[in-house]
């Protein structure tokens with residue numbers, strides 16, 4: 271059985287930063303993540319995209335931010351159970367929590383911090399009969415390695431940030447042809463991105479089709495072409511190498527949803543007036559997984575929540591001790 275001070279469910283950016291903040295208070299952390307590597311959405315969905323709103327970094331690639339967070343956490347020697355989903359939680363007679371993964375690995379800790387983000391990653395899939403025949407054979411729901419798509423004929427569907435950002439990214443690359451299809455003429459994506467997409471269309475770098483939808487997929491083994499249905503237009507068959515339906519991820523809390531914690535719209539309700547604790551004392555929720563009035567699903571908000579959560583965690587773990595906050599510039603980083 272793995273024993274630790276704080277058990278963190280989810281090794282995304284917020285879970286990783288929790289290790290650092292807990293480490294400054296001499297609290298040891300262990301993380302469980304269902305994915306085979308740490309980094310959460312940043313590694314799973316957009317490792318090569320630049321993030322512009324991390325304080326102190328005018329721009330940082332998502333993958334690089336995760337590397338830096340791992341480096342920052344390293345002095346505190348966190349333990350990892352990767353590739354396993356936290357399945358059940360049971361409160362023990364001594365007040366500690368026993369968390370067991372789907373493979374039966376047991377973890378015991380007096381404090382649990384859930385940093386489970388969107389939970390399990392389930393892309394929203396279009397309703398097309400033979401879709402599964404072409405999954406990973408021309409149909410991709412995420413861009414993990416942008417290099418794999420360079421020099422290809424790409425069709426990207428969607429009207430949100432992910433669809434627009436990738437359409438712009440690839441349209442600016444040599445030899446890569448991009449058609450963006452959206453079922454409406456109103457986009458959810460950031461206004462600047464929408465303007466940029468139409469500018470690229472004017473210069474012939476991108477083809478934007480509005481009021482359109484992919485209605486059929488064709489190909490022998492791999493995807494070869496798709497049919498696009500467009501309002502008041504005849505159907506058109508377009509030759510493609512890859513189709514990226516980027517309709518977002520449907521949030522699924524997974525097993526955490528059955529842990530008896532207060533939930534509102536698929537997220538864990540926390541006390542944002544104080545320490546981001548859930549309705550169960552000793553269980554906290556930080557980052558994208560939680561909700562409270564005014565919640566923003568941003569990395570820096572998760573960092574703040576984690577910093578406050580570990581203050582109460584310290585008091586639970588060390589009821590007789592008092593911790594005095596000292597700046598890292600004064601006390602430095604004293605690892606384990």
Ligand SMILES: Cc1cc2nc3c(=O)[nH]c(=O)nc-3n(C[C@H](O)[C@H](O)[C@H](O)COP(=O)(O)OP(=O)(O)OC[C@H]3O[C@@H](n4cnc5c(N)ncnc54)[C@H](O)[C@@H]3O)c2cc1C
Pocket residue numbers: 279280281282283284285302303304305309310311312315316320321322323354355356357385386387388389390431432523524525526556557558559567568569570572
């Ligand atoms: C395309 C895109 C661009 C974005 N750009 C920005 C941006 O520019 N700036 C910004 O601030 N934010 C951005 N975001 C949002 C940002 O990625 C999230 O706010 C951030 O990832 C939240 O971090 P987290 O650690 O809370 O959760 P996540 O990154 O979602 O990590 C949660 C982890 O928990 C794991 N997990 C869940 N349930 C279990 C379980 N039961 N057992 C084990 N493991 C579990 C998951 O596998 C996952 O690895 C963007 C998001 C997307 C999709």
